Amino acid sequence: MKRNAQTRAERIALSAACFGGVILVWELSVRLSGTDIFPSPFEVTIGFRELAREGHLLAYARDSLVRVLAGYGLAVLAGIPVGILMGWYEPFGSMMNPLIQMFRPISPLAWMPLAVIWFGIGNSAPIFLIFIAAFFPIVVATMNGVRNVPPMYLRAARNFGLGGSAILLRVVLPAILPRVMTGLRLALGIAWLVVVAAEMIAVDSGLGYLIIDSRNAGKRYDLVVGGMIMIGVIGLALDALVRRAERIPSLRWGFRKE
Amino acid sequence: MTDRNEQHRPKVTIEGLSKTFRSEDRDVEVLSSIDLEVRSGELVCILGPSGCGKSTLLNIVGGFMQPSEGTVRIDGEVVDGPDPRRIFVFQERGVFPWLTVAGNIDFGLFRLGAKEREERVDYYIKLVGLSGFEQTYPHELSGGMKQRLEVARALAVDPDVLYLDEPFGALDSITRLLMRSELLRIWEKERKTILFVTHDIDESVQLADRVVVMSARPGKIRRIVEIDIQHPRDLSSPRYIELRDGIFEEIGLAHKV
Numbered sequence: 001m002k003r004n005a006q007t008r009a010e011r012i013a014l015s016a017a018c019f020g021g022v023i024l025v026w027e028l029s030v031r032l033s034g035t036d037i038f039p040s041p042f043e044v045t046i047g048f049r050e051l052a053r054e055g056h057l058l059a060y061a062r063d064s065l066v067r068v069l070a071g072y073g074l075a076v077l078a079g080i081p082v083g084i085l086m087g088w089y090e091p092f093g094s095m096m097n098p099l100i101q102m103f104r105p106i107s108p109l110a111w112m113p114l115a116v117i118w119f120g121i122g123n124s125a126p127i128f129l130i131f132i133a134a135f136f137p138i139v140v141a142t143m144n145g146v147r148n149v150p151p152m153y154l155r156a157a158r159n160f161g162l163g164g165s166a167i168l169l170r171v172v173l174p175a176i177l178p179r180v181m182t183g184l185r186l187a188l189g190i191a192w193l194v195v196v197a198a199e200m201i202a203v204d205s206g207l208g209y210l211i212i213d214s215r216n217a218g219k220r221y222d223l224v225v226g227g228m229i230m231i232g233v234i235g236l237a238l239d240a241l242v243r244r245a246e247r248i249p250s251l252r253w254g255f256r257k258e
Numbered sequence: 259m260t261d262r263n264e265q266h267r268p269k270v271t272i273e274g275l276s277k278t279f280r281s282e283d284r285d286v287e288v289l290s291s292i293d294l295e296v297r298s299g300e301l302v303c304i305l306g307p308s309g310c311g312k313s314t315l316l317n318i319v320g321g322f323m324q325p326s327e328g329t330v331r332i333d334g335e336v337v338d339g340p341d342p343r344r345i346f347v348f349q350e351r352g353v354f355p356w357l358t359v360a361g362n363i364d365f366g367l368f369r370l371g372a373k374e375r376e377e378r379v380d381y382y383i384k385l386v387g388l389s390g391f392e393q394t395y396p397h398e399l400s401g402g403m404k405q406r407l408e409v410a411r412a413l414a415v416d417p418d419v420l421y422l423d424e425p426f427g428a429l430d431s432i433t434r435l436l437m438r439s440e441l442l443r444i445w446e447k448e449r450k451t452i453l454f455v456t457h458d459i460d461e462s463v464q465l466a467d468r469v470v471v472m473s474a475r476p477g478k479i480r481r482i483v484e485i486d487i488q489h490p491r492d493l494s495s496p497r498y499i500e501l502r503d504g505i506f507e508e509i510g511l512a513h514k515v
Contacts, residue, residue: 160345
């Protein structure tokens with residue numbers, strides 16, 4: 001717990017100073033190099049304002065978030081049950097595992113051409129890609145969670161007379177939650193990474209589309225950088241949101257640091 | 259709760275029990291022809307060096323393992339699996355970290371009505387001295403408190419028999435002493451039959467009505483020592499020292515370091 005030596009105010013001040021430093025270096029490098037392609041921080045702010053005025057910024061952010069929510073939501077709904085089944089029923093697990101492990105290293109972006117021929121132009125293709133990206137980490141985290149439930153807990157549950165489904169609900173599920181949460185957080189990060197790439201095909205809205213379109217239609221690098229910043233900020237917010245869940249009392253035991 | 263007649267009826271009967279672990283290249287016999295009767299309400303310590311099969315014996319009696327030969331009967335009924343009438347207590351590691359103290363004690367009470375559950379949770383929280391910690395999670399408790407919690411959770415379902423497998427092994431020596439007198443206080447109040455596995459000679463002589471001394475490889479009962487001292491026991495009384503030294507000798511240890 002050495003980090004406690006820094007107060008909250010100090011941490012915030014240091015982070016702000018770091019941000020300021022990066023912006024300063026950025027501004028200076030644009031000025032010193034005399035580039036007229038790469039935008040300065042000021043120009044990006046202007047670009048931001050333009051996007052906001054046209055209503056694109058929020059609309060695009062919303063479209064990206066909706067796609068992530070859909071693809072990620074489906075991955076959670078499918079991934080947790082599959083992971084539990086694979087962890088709980090040994091034969092099912094060993095049957096499925098090689099398949100999962102083979103699909104897992106394939107970058108979701110490699111699925112792009114297939115996504116387009118299967119789902120055509122529209123929301124379905126990027127949602128499918130996000131699903132693929134989030135599904136595997138969730139399955140693997142859940143399966144490992146189930147396999148690592150301390151046998152002591154299962155014995156105690158059997159001793160108190162719980163049957164199979166009650167053990168699953170009252171012991172296995174709560175016991176795996178911290179690990180599953182870690183998997184969910186990881187998967188959400190990946191899903192957000194992938195949405196941007198996924199929006200470079202098949203759709204005409206979203207933050208990924210904003211970036212590729214700004215470049216293609218008039219080399220508007222101020223908007224490209226603006227889009228990147230927006231993606232970063234939303235990613236940060238999503239992660240902070242999931243992290244909050246780690247403070248839920250019945251979950252906290254899995255995240256405490258000794 | 260138990261009447262006088264019942265006290266002399268055997269509660270647990272172990273007959274001709276052997277256990278051999280078979281692997282591909284060799285068989286290891288860990289327990290060999292164990293015979294033991296435990297009376298209702300009795301506190302019996304099973305004492306032996308590590309590797310003598312005492313934990314295996316407790317696991318078989320608890321229904322978590324099948325014997326290779328012989329039978330275990332409880333109230334005349336052959337044991338063929340774990341049963342909520344007999345609860346196994348681990349070294350504090352069996353408490354559920356996602357449940358509060360109250361939630362853990364309530365865990366086994368799902369067959370009862372809401373009112374009775376609440377009453378039992380309250381009663382056992384008080385009995386083990388965890389009042390004020392009802393809504394606390396186990397990771398915020400000390401080792402000794404977690405151990406009390408596990409005992410409370412076991413007692414709450416009102417079992418006839420408790421199996422304790424080196425329950426105080428992970429505690430520091432002062433807490434261990436306190437927990438022993440706590441256990442005796444609770445046992446005197448609740449009069450459960452207790453089978454207590456330990457490798458600590460003093461612990462067994464302080465707690466037990468009878469100490470079952472085991473030898474290792476294969477585990478056999480070497481001797482059963484009746485501890486005929488009233489509780490609370492004076493740990494410096496001549497009789498206590500005599501009994502303790504007898505067991506030291508039986509195991510083949512000189513009690514000099």
